[in-house]
Amino acid sequence: xxxxxxxxxxxxxxxxxxxxxxxxxxxxxxxxxxxxxxxxxxxxxxxxxxxxxxxxxxxxxxxxxxxxxxxxxxxxxxxxxxxxxxxxxxxxxxxxxxxxxxxxxxxxxxxxxxxxxxxxxxxxxxxxxxxxxxxxxxxxxxxxxxxxxxxxxxxxxxxxxxxxxxxxxxxxxxxxxxxxxxxxxxxxxxxxxxxxxxxxxxxxxxxxxxxxxxxxxxx
Numbered sequence: 570x571x572x573x574x575x576x577x578x579x580x581x582x583x584x585x586x587x588x589x590x591x592x593x594x595x596x597x598x599x600x601x602x603x604x605x606x607x608x609x610x611x612x613x614x615x616x617x618x619x620x621x622x623x624x625x626x627x628x629x630x631x632x633x634x635x636x637x638x639x640x641x642x643x644x645x646x647x648x649x650x651x652x653x654x655x656x657x658x659x660x661x662x663x664x665x666x667x668x669x670x671x672x673x674x675x676x677x678x679x680x681x682x683x684x685x686x687x688x689x690x691x692x693x694x695x696x697x698x699x700x701x702x703x704x705x706x707x708x709x710x711x712x713x714x715x716x717x718x719x720x721x722x723x724x725x726x727x728x729x730x731x732x733x734x735x736x737x738x739x740x741x742x743x744x745x746x747x748x749x750x751x752x753x754x755x756x757x758x759x760x761x762x763x764x765x766x767x768x769x770x771x772x773x774x775x776x777x778x779x780x781x782x783x784x785x786x787x788x
Contacts (some may be wrong), residue, residue, distance in 0.1 A: 579639050580653070581711040587632035587657060588704050591664045594625035595700065595768070598667035599693050601674075602765070603686075610680040619671045626668040633661045652782050656707075659775045663700070663768055668777055670764045679757060682748070688737050692765060695737075699730045699772040721783050727776040734769040738762060 601618040604610060636657055640650045673679075681689065702723055709717040745759045 580636065580643050580645075581708075582768050583632060583636035583639050584653070584657060584707055587629055587636055587660060590625060590629035591660055592633050592700065592704075594622060594629055594664040594667045595693075595697065597621040597625050598671060599622075599697075600692060601671045602681075602689060605674060605680055606678050606683045606686055608683050608724060609677060611676065616675060622668050622671045626664040629664040633657055639662065652778070655777050656775060656782075659771065660703075662771050666764060666767050666771065670761060674761065678755065679761065681758070681761075685744075688741050689762075690764065692734050692737050692769070695730050695734050696772065698770045699727050699769060702727050702730075703772055703775060706776070710779070710782075716781050718787060721780060724776045724780050727773055731769045731773040734766055738766040 597618065600614065601622055604614055637654055640653065640667065640696075643650065645653070706721070706723060741762050742759055745755050745762065748755070752759070
């Protein structure tokens with residue numbers, strides 16, 4: 570299915586370019602979150618970091634468009650093209666979440682309590698780990714598809730990491746509603762926490778798409 574040709578290599582290169590830009594978006598988002606706490610939330614710094622997230626997200630959008638355009642002349646069957654587009658557009662949602670959360674926090678002037686820092690830092694680190702495995706999975710689709718078809722256990726690693734994120738998310742949400750905040754403020758904070766955790770959920774969803782792609786091609 571993923572025989573190497575000049576055109577298929579171009580598709581892979583463009584998908585990897587998209588992943589590079591998504592990764593840059595995630596790291597700039599991490600920088601944004603790292604200063605979005607009550608004792609360090611300088612508005613000018615946050616605005617600048619938010620703009621960087623936006624720029625990286627825009628670059629990821631452009632990479633996605635180029636990749637989809639490249640499929641027009643690729644050797645892949647229509648079903649495979651559709652699957653690759655589905656995977657790439659789902660990946661694009663990761664960058665969109667980063668941009669959306671950072672921009673809405675700026676608009677609402679929202680800062681997290683300082684004592685939420687370590688748990689949110691852990692969530693983002695787990696998300697980076699998931700994304701690294703996802704990137705490896707895409708490389709294997711094009712690089713050693715037959716072996717990946719036989720053994721795709723690394724996709725389960727993504728799910729295990731997502732379960733860890735879920736546990737931290739539940740703890741933070743419970744903490745949010747027992748922190749003495751008024752209901753509106755607590756709901757606002759819970760919403761941002763859930764959106765940050767949506768990054769992990771999105772990566773897990775992409776892993777599911779890849780697994781379905783593999784399973785439907787098994788003899």
